[in-house]
Amino acid sequence: DAGVTQSPTHLIKTRGQQVTLRCSPKSGHDTVSWYQQALGQGPQFIFQYYEEEERQRGNFPDRFSGHQFPNYSSELNVNALLLGDSALYLCASKQVGMETQYFGPGTRLLVL
Amino acid sequence: LAKTTQPISMDSYEGQEVNITCSHNNIATNDYITWYQQFPSQGPRFIIQGYKTKVTNEVASLFIPADRKSSTLSLPRVSLSDTAVYYCLVGRGGGFKTIFGAGTRLFVKA
Numbered sequence: 001d002a003g004v005t006q007s008p009t010h011l012i013k014t015r016g017q018q019v020t021l022r023c024s025p026k027s028g029h030d031t032v033s034w035y036q037q038a039l040g041q042g043p044q045f046i047f048q049y050y051e052e053e054e055r056q057r058g059n060f061p062d063r064f065s066g067h068q069f070p071n072y073s074s075e076l077n078v079n080a081l082l083l084g085d086s087a088l089y090l091c092a093s094k095q096v097g098m099e100t101q102y103f104g105p106g107t108r109l110l111v112l
Numbered sequence: 113l114a115k116t117t118q119p120i121s122m123d124s125y126e127g128q129e130v131n132i133t134c135s136h137n138n139i140a141t142n143d144y145i146t147w148y149q150q151f152p153s154q155g156p157r158f159i160i161q162g163y164k165t166k167v168t169n170e171v172a173s174l175f176i177p178a179d180r181k182s183s184t185l186s187l188p189r190v191s192l193s194d195t196a197v198y199y200c201l202v203g204r205g206g207g208f209k210t211i212f213g214a215g216t217r218l219f220v221k222a
Contacts, residue, residue, distance in 0.1 A: 004155070033206050042199060042212030043156065056207040090155050094206060099144045101206045103155035 002027060004093050004104035012110045013081050021076045021107045025093030031055075032074040033101065034066060035090040043090055049074055050096060078109075086111045116200045121217040130187045132216050134200030137181050145176060145183045148199045150215070156199060160185065187218075195220045 005024045013019050025032050031050045035043035045058035049068035068074045072093075078085055088108050092101040117135040124130045136145070144163055148156035160167055160174045162183070167174045173186040187194060197217050203210030 031206070035212075042215055044212070045206075045208050045210070048207050058208045088153065092155075092206060099205060100146070100158060100161055102158055103148070106153070106155045108153060 004029075004091055004102055006089075006091050006104040006107050008107060009105070010108045010110075012112065014112050015081055015083060017081050017111075018077065018079045019081060019109060021078075021089050021091075021109070023074045023076070023091030023093075023104060025072050025074070025091075026102050029093035029095050029102075030072050031094050031096050032068060032072065033092045033094075034074070034076045035092065035103075036060070036085075037088040037090060037106070039087070046076070081111045083111050085109065115211060116202055116213045118198075118200050118213060118216045120214065121219065123219050123221065124190055125221050126191055127189050130190050130194075130218060130220075132185045132187075132198055132200075132218070133182060134185070135182050136200070136202040139180050139202050140204075143202050143204055145174065145180075146201045146203075146210075147172070147174065147185045148201070149194075150197045150199065159198075190218075190220045192220050192222060194218060 004026050007022045033048040034046040037043040046060050048056040052068045063079045065077045088106045090106045091104045094101045146161040147159040150156040160172045162174045164176050175184045197215040199215040
């Protein structure tokens with residue numbers, strides 16, 4: 001049973017560019033959440049998708065957007081990258097109505 | 113929003129039992145308590161989850177008193193590979209109401 005997968009594992013971008021990160025949820029899961037984790041800090045919630053719609057959003061600007069596809073996979077898009085966007089981006093999935101989220105390995109984004 | 117307080121760091125030796133306590137004074141009635149383990153540059157790994165009393169699985173135990181204002185993660189006989197950051201979360205179903213704190217950095221020594 002495959003767990004949550006994310007791609008790419010690492011990414012280097014320059015300020016002002018745009019980036020797309022991808023996530024495939026654990027088998028049987030239909031809800032996907034994205035988190036940003038800066039070095040030395042705990043993950044911060046960006047948003048959550050269910051039934052292809054954004055259901056909840058954390059305190060992140062509109063430069064951060066997402067999408068969920070019919071197969072439950074998801075993308076995180078970040079526009080106009082800033083140096084401060086450098087972080088580990090985590091995807092977590094769960095089954096609606098269940099309480100446990102499972103995290104993927106993350107994508108390390110470096111903005112130069 | 114339920115906020116958690118954990119010790120910043122803890123040291124232990126191989127073979128010892130480690131107990132990490134988390135305070136969550138404003139836990140809501142329907143909130144669950146979840147613990148994750150995280151190694152550097154990896155995603156958090158689910159350890160255990162509970163609502164009340166005691167929960168045990170193959171890797172840990174979770175003790176929750178009747179008032180649910182705190183919880184204790186118990187790791188039996190830790191090894192060097194248990195050196196990691198441990199996060200206590202309180203909430204329901206992930207999302208913006210489930211907040212990660214700074215976590216507890218556990219360092220296991222030989």
